[in-house]
Each structure stands twice: as C-alpha cells, then as structure tokens.
Amino acid sequence: MSAEATNPGAPIRRRGRPRIDLRRLGRVALLGPVSRDRLPDAIGHVAEAHRAHHPDADLSVLHRAYVLAESSHRGQMRKSGEPYITHPLAVTLILAELGAETTTLTASLLHDTVEDTEVTLDQVREQFGEEVCYLVDGVTKLEKVDYGAAAEPETFRKMLVATGDDVRVMSIKLADRLHNMRTLGVMRPEKQARIAHVTRDVLIPLAERLGVQALKTELEDLVFAILHPEEYAHTRAVISAATAATAADPLAAIADNVASVLREAGITAEVAVRPRHFVSVHRVRIKRGELRGSDFGRLLVLVGEDADCYAVLGELHTCFTPVISEFKDFIASPKFNLYQSLHTAVVGPDGEVAEVLIRTHRMHKVAEAGVIALGNPYAADGTAPSAEPAGGAAPGAEPADGERADPTRPGWLSRLLQWQQSAPDPDTFWTTLRADLAQDREITVFRTDGGTLGLPAGASCVDAAYAQYGDAAHNCIGARVNGRLATLSTVLGDGDTVQPLLAEDAASGPSPDWLDHARTPTARIAITGWLDTHPQDTETAAGSPADATGPGPQPDRAARPARAGSAGTAGRTVSAVVERPDTTVRLAGCCTPVPPDEVTGFTVRGGAVTVHRLECPVVTRMEAVGRVPVVVTWGDAAECRVTLVAESFGRPRLLADLTEAIAGADAAVISATVEPPSEQRVRHTYTLQLPDAAGLPSLMRAMRDVPGVYDVSRAQHPAAAL
Structure with missing residues (x-):
C-alpha cells in the first residue's frame, strides 16, 4: 500500500495545522547537537506548538531531552529511510498540538530510548x-525474546x-x-493488517474512552484505508466529488444564517462548518443510503459560557425547524469520556438538515484532546486546566461509593x-x-x-x-430492579436501581447459564474461575436454567428431581435411558442437548446424571x-428446549422477521438476547x-433464510474460550 493510501487525511486535510516535513526535520537532526543556550532547530515546531498552549513553559528540559534522544538514536534509521529521531519528534509534535504539558513532551521525546x-x-x-522515568517505562515494550507470543498482550x-x-x-x-x-505504507501488507487490527x-x-477525539478519528481513517481499501476508495471519491462540486455548499449557507440569527440575538459565538472524517461519512452513507449535501459535515457553534449554549x-429551535429526535444534552449528562456538548439538528430554508454541535471553547478543547487537555492532572498546585464534571464537583473528589471522580481515572x-x-x-x-473495549x-x-x-450497555x-x-x-x-423481583438475566437500563440478593448458604455457586448473561470481564472471569475449580458443582448447576428464565429468584439452583429416564430441567420432556435403574436424569443447560445429538453423561451430587x-x-x-x-441413549422424543445463536447484519425489522420465522416453526421463545451491534453485525x-x-x-x-442472517448455530458454553 502506498504512503498516500495510509494517509487519507493528507490531500483532503480539513482541520488542524499542516503536516510537518519529517525529511527536513531529519536533515536538521543530523546536523548534531547545538549550543546549550539555544533550542535545537529540529524541535522548533514542537516549541511553537507547546508555547501556544503553555506560554510560560520552561523549554530547557525539552532541550536536554532532545539532545539525549538525538545522540542516542543517531545512526538508527526507520524503514522509511528517515533518521529514527524523526519519530519521537513527530510523536511529541502531535502531543504538543493537543496541549500536552512539558513533562509529557519530555517523556515523549525519550519514549523509545530505553527500548532501542x-x-x-x-x-x-x-x-x-521519577515522573518522566515512570512515563517512559510505561510505554516501553516487553522483550519478545523473553515473552514470545505473549509479548504484545503483556506489553x-x-x-x-x-x-x-x-x-x-x-x-x-x-x-x-x-x-x-501514518507511515505504515513501508510495511508488508500482512504486517499492516495485523497492526491495523490491534x-x-x-x-x-x-x-475514545480517554476522549482524545482528534487522535481517534484519524486512527479510524487510517485503519479504514488498510482493512477496507475498496470502501475507503469509494468514500474518498465521494468526498472529493463533493469538495470539487461547483454548487453552493448547503452547510455554509445554513452556517451564515445561524451566525446572523445569533448576532441579532446578541449572542457572541463562532460558527463553523466541521467536515466529517472518512469513516463518519461512510457510516452516514450506510445509514441513509444516498448522501445529501449537508451530510458531509456538521455545524460547530462555540460560545463562552455554559449558559450561552x-x-x-433556544434561538436555533425558535428560528429554524428543529429535528427533535436528534437532540441530546451531553452538558447536563456528560459522556463517560469527559465529552460535553449539546447536539441538535435543524432544517434549513432549502429543506437541508444540518446537525449542530454547541459547546464552549473549554468543552471544545476537552472534546478534541480529552485527558491530554487536562495538562498535568496530578499537579499539587491545581494549575491543571479544569474539566469539571456535571454538578460542579471537584475533579479529584471522592464520591460516596469510593470510586474516584478523578477524570483521569474513570470508572471503566x-x-x-x-x-x-x-x-x-x-x-x-x-x-x-478486546471484548471489553468493544462495548461502545x-x-x-x-x-x-x-x-x-x-456498567457497559447490555449488562x-x-x-x-x-x-x-x-x-x-x-x-x-436473584435481584430487585427498581424495587421489583427480577431474575439475574434481567438487562439493566441507564438509571435503574438494582439490589442483588445473596443466599445465606456460602457453599452455593454460580450456574453456567450465568455466562450467557454476563457482559463484564469481572463477572465472566469470576464465574469461569469458579466453574473450572468446582466441576462437580458445575454439573449440578448446569441442569437448571432457573436463573436465566424463571420468574424470580430461585434459592435452589439444582434441578428438581425427576423420574428415572426423564429430563429434570423445567419444561424439558425429551427422555434419555441411562444404564442404571431409578436414576434421575437432567439435560445440561450449558449445551442444551436434543435428539439426535451424540451425548454422554456424568454422575453428580445426589446420584443424578447430567x-x-x-x-x-x-x-x-x-x-x-x-x-x-x-453411557446415555435417547428415549422417546417429545418437547425439547434448545438455545440458538443467529449471526446477522443489522437492518430494520430484523428482530421481527426472525421472531416470525421462529413462530412459523411452532417454537415458543423462552428468552431472547440481542447484543449491541459491532461493525454492522448483530x-x-x-x-x-x-x-x-x-x-x-x-x-x-x-x-438462516431470513434476509441478513448469515449463520445460525447451537449455543455452546463459552467458558473454554474465555
């Protein structure tokens, strides 16, 4: 892949300062060290960007860090042929433009010295x-020689x-x-793909979780270009055509109208058109089909105070027709990554719909740079830029539940x-x-x-x-949700009140069915660990789906005893004949066997066979x-219960069509779970x-015949893969 292909923002660059010529920086870096009283020319751009955010910053430490980095990396070259020092310089420049403080920039200049x-x-x-040392050590890779294939995850x-x-x-x-x-084009295609996937x-x-949108959006575009080159090329062509179009830009016209309305209302504000990045345009195209002229960007309105937002x-909803379904208030309820803005959409004079973001200048800085905009969040003098949470609580305050409100140590x-x-x-x-981070x-x-x-959505x-x-x-x-008894499988919504109910019997344990409803790694790892260390207890619990489908909390997880030769799980009447008379038989809830599956059984506590x-x-x-x-064989087959997993592409009415197909087979739905979409798949x-x-x-x-469904399979216990 060419360097241009891995740099989708270069020819159609829409925001930020122009890219620095790293080859020129490399030539400057090769000139060697300079006198102690002058900043090296090679980091002049870093100093300029840093002073724009921190006018009083002491640049002497950057001078010393650069001299050490340049001398230690001298003679090393990148695969692109540039001197290696251009890499820490470029990384430091990225952070400087986002407003990182001096300590971060110092560590950034030195971040590869200990490793290379x-x-x-x-x-x-x-x-x-110690502070710079800690940061450098934190980003230093572990040796592949020592860790082998585990080096990357352990790093x-x-x-x-x-x-x-x-x-x-x-x-x-x-x-x-x-x-x-940005410079991945010199790598082999298979290595490009591996790095892009990670x-x-x-x-x-x-x-995204740290709120650094400026980095996130460009990373998304670069990954998009590598992993989906055809879709990327099409999106790029669509954006280029829209940029070159001679027709008037509908967003620009609406922006002029908005600016005029706000001036007449006496509100001081900056109004600008904020172009969407490549992946955002692609998502809008997938969602809406044919793109409109106003789909290539959004309006950004910047004001001085929260009240101005x-x-x-109010002026926009008075003077334009609002699209009420698009309104979201992330100022009163900030996102978990510090993001604050008002989102709305209005209809322009020509019928074009414009999405509008309204925020203060401080909110905008945090929206772009996230935690980087906090400066030094650990400064004892409190000089770090403010990122106040809703309600005016101090960033370092300890809430009642003991979880830090410090925005640099969020709950996730x-x-x-x-x-x-x-x-x-x-x-x-x-x-x-990877599974935890996929929760969006x-x-x-x-x-x-x-x-x-x-908790993640779907918990x-x-x-x-x-x-x-x-x-x-x-x-x-079991649990009480909003004061009412609920099963452990109940999915929680934002703002619910939950009270888990614990049994007094400390010898009890979780059922394998719980893994079907656990979304957090904390729960899944704890359940899997218990099941692996209590195989006999696991067998007893596996026979009962009461926790997953029953009407309320069940103190006894074990299936009720059944007559010999019948399945003891509630609602299952498929029979199995073990070679022992008068033996209770249960069908395991972890794999839901049905005829003509090949089966086996194990004796569990009480003499029953699962x-x-x-x-x-x-x-x-x-x-x-x-x-x-x-040894277990099937007897007479009557009613049975089974768990199926349908993999599909997301589309409207998919759930209704699947339910209709199920009803057409005279099957009753006992329970259903729909996971949050991931990459258009559900x-x-x-x-x-x-x-x-x-x-x-x-x-x-x-x-499988339902449009959009590409696979239907029997559910399998997930413990072994975890």
Whole structure:
C-alpha cells in the first residue's frame, strides 16, 4: 500500500495545522547537537506548538531531552529511510498540538530510548526525575525474546497498569501509534493488517474512552484505508466529488444564517462548518443510503459560557425547524469520556438538515484532546486546566461509593485494572480486553445503599452483582430492579436501581447459564474461575436454567428431581435411558442437548446424571479431572428446549422477521438476547421450546433464510474460550 493510501487525511486535510516535513526535520537532526543556550532547530515546531498552549513553559528540559534522544538514536534509521529521531519528534509534535504539558513532551521525546538504545531507566530517572522515568517505562515494550507470543498482550497489560497510576502513559502510546500508522505504507501488507487490527480493537477504543477525539478519528481513517481499501476508495471519491462540486455548499449557507440569527440575538459565538472524517461519512452513507449535501459535515457553534449554549439552542429551535429526535444534552449528562456538548439538528430554508454541535471553547478543547487537555492532572498546585464534571464537583473528589471522580481515572479504567488481575493467562487477557473495549456505551445504575455502578450497555443483574460484591456474588440468587423481583438475566437500563440478593448458604455457586448473561470481564472471569475449580458443582448447576428464565429468584439452583429416564430441567420432556435403574436424569443447560445429538453423561451430587453433548467443553473438563462418563441413549422424543445463536447484519425489522420465522416453526421463545451491534453485525441468542426435537433442523434452516442472517448455530458454553 502506498504512503498516500495510509494517509487519507493528507490531500483532503480539513482541520488542524499542516503536516510537518519529517525529511527536513531529519536533515536538521543530523546536523548534531547545538549550543546549550539555544533550542535545537529540529524541535522548533514542537516549541511553537507547546508555547501556544503553555506560554510560560520552561523549554530547557525539552532541550536536554532532545539532545539525549538525538545522540542516542543517531545512526538508527526507520524503514522509511528517515533518521529514527524523526519519530519521537513527530510523536511529541502531535502531543504538543493537543496541549500536552512539558513533562509529557519530555517523556515523549525519550519514549523509545530505553527500548532501542543504550540509555537506561536509571539514566532517565537521574537526568529527568521519577515522573518522566515512570512515563517512559510505561510505554516501553516487553522483550519478545523473553515473552514470545505473549509479548504484545503483556506489553499492553503493563501499559494499562501504568495508565491506572498516570494516564499520560496512554496519551504517549496513542500518539506513538498515530505516527506509526501514518507511515505504515513501508510495511508488508500482512504486517499492516495485523497492526491495523490491534489499532482498531484496542487503541481506537482506548482513545475514545480517554476522549482524545482528534487522535481517534484519524486512527479510524487510517485503519479504514488498510482493512477496507475498496470502501475507503469509494468514500474518498465521494468526498472529493463533493469538495470539487461547483454548487453552493448547503452547510455554509445554513452556517451564515445561524451566525446572523445569533448576532441579532446578541449572542457572541463562532460558527463553523466541521467536515466529517472518512469513516463518519461512510457510516452516514450506510445509514441513509444516498448522501445529501449537508451530510458531509456538521455545524460547530462555540460560545463562552455554559449558559450561552442553551441560549444558542433556544434561538436555533425558535428560528429554524428543529429535528427533535436528534437532540441530546451531553452538558447536563456528560459522556463517560469527559465529552460535553449539546447536539441538535435543524432544517434549513432549502429543506437541508444540518446537525449542530454547541459547546464552549473549554468543552471544545476537552472534546478534541480529552485527558491530554487536562495538562498535568496530578499537579499539587491545581494549575491543571479544569474539566469539571456535571454538578460542579471537584475533579479529584471522592464520591460516596469510593470510586474516584478523578477524570483521569474513570470508572471503566478502574474496572479494567481490577479484572486484569484475575486473568493471568495472556490469551485470556487479550481476548477479554478486546471484548471489553468493544462495548461502545456505558450506563449508570444506582445501588440501594446510595452508591452507583458504571456498567457497559447490555449488562445484566449478574454483572451488577459481581461489580458490587466481587466473588461473594457467587451466592447470588436473584435481584430487585427498581424495587421489583427480577431474575439475574434481567438487562439493566441507564438509571435503574438494582439490589442483588445473596443466599445465606456460602457453599452455593454460580450456574453456567450465568455466562450467557454476563457482559463484564469481572463477572465472566469470576464465574469461569469458579466453574473450572468446582466441576462437580458445575454439573449440578448446569441442569437448571432457573436463573436465566424463571420468574424470580430461585434459592435452589439444582434441578428438581425427576423420574428415572426423564429430563429434570423445567419444561424439558425429551427422555434419555441411562444404564442404571431409578436414576434421575437432567439435560445440561450449558449445551442444551436434543435428539439426535451424540451425548454422554456424568454422575453428580445426589446420584443424578447430567447429560451433555459430546463436544461440550464441560465434558473435556470432567474427563480431564478423571470423572468417568456414563453411557446415555435417547428415549422417546417429545418437547425439547434448545438455545440458538443467529449471526446477522443489522437492518430494520430484523428482530421481527426472525421472531416470525421462529413462530412459523411452532417454537415458543423462552428468552431472547440481542447484543449491541459491532461493525454492522448483530448477534441474537434465543432459548426456544420446540414441540418436537425432530423439527430443529427445519427451524434452523428457516432462521438462516431470513434476509441478513448469515449463520445460525447451537449455543455452546463459552467458558473454554474465555
């Protein structure tokens, strides 16, 4: 891929200052050190950008850091042929333009010295202090020689732990990845794709959570160009055609009208057209089909005070026709990444709809740079730029539930640091990290003791129980949601009040069914750990789906005893004949076996036998600990319960069409879960009651025939993959 292809913003650059010529910087850097009383020319652009945000900054430390970096990297070249020093210079310039303070810039200049040169952490500490040393160490990769395939996930684990103590570690990493992505065209295509996938799955979500939109949007475009070259080329052509069009820009006309209205109202404001980046245009095109002239950007209105934002909103809704469904107030209720703005949309004189963002200049700085805009968030003198949360609480205040309100240590980061300690295996950590970061929205639920819990959208009472009680939630038997009894599978909404209910019997444990409803890594890792260490108890719990589908909390998780030769799980009447008379038989809830599945069984507490499909992960675990299987065969087939997973592309009426297909097969829906969309794909999980197990294949075919559905499969216990 050409360098131009991996740099989608260059020819159609719409915001920010022009890119610096790194080859020229490289030539300047090769001239060697300069006198002590003069700043090196090679970092003149860094100094200029830094002084724009921090006029009184002491640049002498940057001088010393550059001299050390230049001398230690001298002779090293990048794959592009440029002197290596151009990379830390470019990373530092990115951070300087976003308003990072001097300590961050110092560490950025030195961020590769310990990894790639003879400079040691002790030298960095001695010359620049403990703070800079900590930041440099936080972004230093672990040696592949020592860690092998685990080097990358363990490096990210190390970086996240360091970020928990100082968020500037991740700021440097994000800027480092942005410059590497800008220059990725010199790499082999397969390496470009690998780096782009990690950027998409880990770095971009972290940039979003830290509120650094300026980095996030460019990273999205660069990843888009590498992983989806055809869609990228089409989007690029559409934007180029719109830019070159001779017709009047409808957004510019609406912007002029808005500016005139605000002047007449006596409101001092800046009104500008803010072009969408490539991925944003692509998403709008997917959502709306044919693009309108006003779809290529949004209006940005900047004012001085919070109250002015609402004054602007009032004028817009008075003088233009508002699109009420587009209104969102992120000032009264900021996003979890510090973002604050009013969002609305108005209809212009020609019928064009313009989306409008209204924010103060301070909000705009935080919206673009996120935590980087906080300056030094740990300064004892409180000189860091303010990023006040709603309600005027001080950024460092401790709320009642003990979770830090410090915006540099948000709740999602605290939870991430908590669960990573319980994931010692690098593969588990890496898989779980990506899954956790894929959650694109967060909700707040209230505890009955007055505290709050931050959870991802789609979280259930299972997640709330583990978030509040940790491993003690193993004894949970249900919950109250908004004062009413609810099952553990109940999905929580933003603003709900939840009270998990714990059993007095400390010997009880979770059911494998809980994994079907757990969305947080904290819950999933805790449940999986308990199931792996209690295989016999797992078997007893697996027979009962009461926690997942029952009408309320069930104190006894074990399935009720059934007559020999019948399935003891509620609602299942498919029979299985074990080679023992008068034995209670249960069908496992983890793999929901039905005829003609190949099955086996294991004896559990009380002498009952639980039946599993042969490919169920629980079978592997039981055999690994020496459990002897029991021969099981199918008897008469009548009603059966089964869990199916439908993978599909998102579209309107998809849920209704799937439900219609299920009803057409005379199957009853016991429970259904729809996961949040990811990259236009949606996963539906249905627990169904069939009148006859023989109808299962035709039911699955009918579901696959629904437009947009590309796969339907039997649910499998997820514990082994976690």
